[in-house]
Amino acid sequence: MQRTGGQLITDVLIQQGADRIFGVPGESFLAVLDAIVDRPEIEFITAKHEGSAAFMADADGKLTGRPGIVLVTRGPGASNAYAGIHVAYQDSTPLIMLVGLIGRDDTEREAFQEFDLKAIFGTQTKWTAVINDAVRIPELLTRAFQVATSGRPGPVVLGLPEDMLRDVVYDAKLPARTTAVQAAPAPAELDKLASLLAEANAPLIIAGGETWDEAACADLAKFSSEWNLPVACSFRSQDRLSALHANYIGDAGLGINPDLAKRIRQSDLILVLGARMGDCTTSGYTLLEVPVSAQKLIHIHPDPEEIGRVYAPELGICSGMKNMLAALAGLVAPADGVKWTPWTASAREDYLKWSTPNPVSHGPVNLALIMDHLNNTLPDDAILTNGAGNYTVWVHRFYKHRKFRTQVAPTSGTMGYGLPAAIAASLRHPDRLSICFAGDGCFQMTLQELATAQQFGARVIVMLCNNGIYGTIRMHQEKNYPYRVSGTDIANPDFVALAKAYGLEVAKVEETGQFADAFETIRASGKSGIIEIITDPEDLTPRNSLSEIRASAK
Ligand SMILES: Cc1ncc(C[n+]2csc(CCOP(=O)(O)OP(=O)(O)O)c2C)c(N)n1
Ligand SMILES: [Mg+2]
Numbered sequence: 324m325q326r327t328g329g330q331l332i333t334d335v336l337i338q339q340g341a342d343r344i345f346g347v348p349g350e351s352f353l354a355v356l357d358a359i360v361d362r363p364e365i366e367f368i369t370a371k372h373e374g375s376a377a378f379m380a381d382a383d384g385k386l387t388g389r390p391g392i393v394l395v396t397r398g399p400g401a402s403n404a405y406a407g408i409h410v411a412y413q414d415s416t417p418l419i420m421l422v423g424l425i426g427r428d429d430t431e432r433e434a435f436q437e438f439d440l441k442a443i444f445g446t447q448t449k450w451t452a453v454i455n456d457a458v459r460i461p462e463l464l465t466r467a468f469q470v471a472t473s474g475r476p477g478p479v480v481l482g483l484p485e486d487m488l489r490d491v492v493y494d495a496k497l498p499a500r501t502t503a504v505q506a507a508p509a510p511a512e513l514d515k516l517a518s519l520l521a522e523a524n525a526p527l528i529i530a531g532g533e534t535w536d537e538a539a540c541a542d543l544a545k546f547s548s549e550w551n552l553p554v555a556c557s558f559r560s561q562d563r564l565s566a567l568h569a570n571y572i573g574d575a576g577l578g579i580n581p582d583l584a585k586r587i588r589q590s591d592l593i594l595v596l597g598a599r600m601g602d603c604t605t606s607g608y609t610l611l612e613v614p615v616s617a618q619k620l621i622h623i624h625p626d627p628e629e630i631g632r633v634y635a636p637e638l639g640i641c642s643g644m645k646n647m648l649a650a651l652a653g654l655v656a657p658a659d660g661v662k663w664t665p666w667t668a669s670a671r672e673d674y675l676k677w678s679t680p681n682p683v684s685h686g687p688v689n690l691a692l693i694m695d696h697l698n699n700t701l702p703d704d705a706i707l708t709n710g711a712g713n714y715t716v717w718v719h720r721f722y723k724h725r726k727f728r729t730q731v732a733p734t735s736g737t738m739g740y741g742l743p744a745a746i747a748a749s750l751r752h753p754d755r756l757s758i759c760f761a762g763d764g765c766f767q768m769t770l771q772e773l774a775t776a777q778q779f780g781a782r783v784i785v786m787l788c789n790n791g792i793y794g795t796i797r798m799h800q801e802k803n804y805p806y807r808v809s810g811t812d813i814a815n816p817d818f819v820a821l822a823k824a825y826g827l828e829v830a831k832v833e834e835t836g837q838f839a840d841a842f843e844t845i846r847a848s849g850k851s852g853i854i855e856i857i858t859d860p861e862d863l864t865p866r867n868s869l870s871e872i873r874a875s876a877k
Contacts (some may be wrong), residue, residue, distance in 0.1 A: 328457035329354025349396020351423025377407020382744035398436035413735035475626030505643025531557025532597035542648035557598035566723035686859025694721035712762035739768025828852030
């Protein structure tokens with residue numbers, strides 16, 4: 324049997340279970356596009372920008388636990404995609420990016436669009452390589468699946484020289500589908516964990532990161548219930564435990580509940596399950612002292628090198644979350660109960676107070692009440708996506724996630740992520756509602772993907788929070804340079820006309836009371852739509868107005 328390099332790439336992808344490639348076409352990989360023509364098992368989703376294609380692949384990777392696949396062309400295409408590789412790296416998402424390169428004969432001439440793949444992507448991937456010999460496609464592409472999913476998941480970038488893709492290979496053998504390799508806790512480590520818990524008076528869990536699945540989340544719920552442990556989730560990992568669970572106490576992220584921050588400081592044992600102890604989760608490395616925290620720390624992470632990166636833990640365990648939670652679910656709680664029951668109950672009280680919408684806003688639209696309406700109307704499995712901006716603070720604070728993988732959002736804080744992610748989510752789960760939250764700034768980074776949604780039949784509802792400013796940056800600006808506005812205003816297009824130009828349903832909400840009908844109309848249409856929500860720039864955060872932030876600036 325003979326196959327071209329392009330056919331072999333396609334065959335290995337299919338063998339590994341990939342059914343969708345996100346990308347923008349390039350002349351460098353025509354041989355792959357050609358091979359796809361004969362393989363209906365895999366489809367090419369043509370995005371309108373490689374950055375969006377990479378965001379789509381990242382979202383798909385988050386949703387499936389298998390690598391999202393992105394295929395782009397050399398210099399300009401790969402450079403455009405870079406933002407998505409950065410997301411996958413910081414978010415620990417399994418992702419494989421294939422990059423069509425110049426022909427091998429022209430290397431080092433600075434040929435048309437030639438660039439150094441390893442130099443560009445080397446520091447933001449788990450592995451970057453060029454496949455120079457088509458015979459090695461099964462080996463190297465299969466390894467990409469193994470690397471992207473094992474340990475701490477992340478992106479792999481493979482370069483495909485154009486002429487290599489046309490080479491013919493005879494009788495290639497394709498390896499079987501890979502299985503992610505994840506560590507598991509040793510019995511002695513579990514014993515140590517249990518004895519540290521037994522000594523604690525005010526423990527709490529911070530859950531997040533990757534390598535979870537529904538069973539791991541169910542195990543977390545069981546472990547937390549049996550030991551009556553309060554569970555906070557790390558930044559944008561809020562769907563690891565239902566917000567309705569009696570022990571869910573909120574998210575340790577940007578815009579953290581000050582009471583939760585205080586509680587993390589006061590706790591005497593922090594059990595970190597899967598999260599990196601990163602900037603956003605530690606409120607800029609302030610909730611715990613670097614490098615030795617006052618609280619005893621148990622850090623469990625799928626990558627041994629992540630343990631002790633910033634904080635020296637009392638106990639570090641290298642484990643995937645499925646293995647770890649399965650073990651914890653089997654850990655027998657003390658028969659006479661635990662000491663910290665009132666601590667857990669008061670932490671829950673703090674969360675319930677914090678997530679109850681404040682009925683007052685400066686403008687006629689109150690995003691907190693809109694989020695509460697969605698709590699009451701969205702099905703449990705609706706998927707919410709977002710990018711970066713202060714509008715996300717309302718989403719994270721007031722929306723109550725009830726199921727795993729209903730939050731698809733970049734922990735790397737990347738603008739423009741929400742719409743491509745919602746498109747990928749809708750393609751993966753056409754039966755579920757896919758809701759994108761975006762600011763006016765965020766949305767304008769990738770809004771051209773509305774055309775992609777229409778082309779491939781994705782159904783997304785965009786909640787466009789329009790305040791006419793780059794709100795987050797205005798907030799920082801007013802804190803640091805009050806009254807000196809520079810670069811943070813936005814002159815917006817007519818979003819209603821824009822939605823119509825893309826053939827979408829559209830509604831404009833100028834006061835809170837209009838939202839319910841607007842949402843219902845768009846939902847009932849069964850089509851993609853935009854709800855433009857006009858918010859007052861004064862409502863800069865749910866806690867402080869723009870004027871208050873300005874007035875309290877040093
Ligand atoms: C790709 C990218 N560029 C710039 C930033 C810096 N940034 C973070 S939030 C933000 C403003 C977002 O504005 P908008 O989407 O309108 O949301 P708002 O804060 O107004 O609610 C900017 C510019 C970023 N995080 N990502
Ligand atoms: Mg804005």
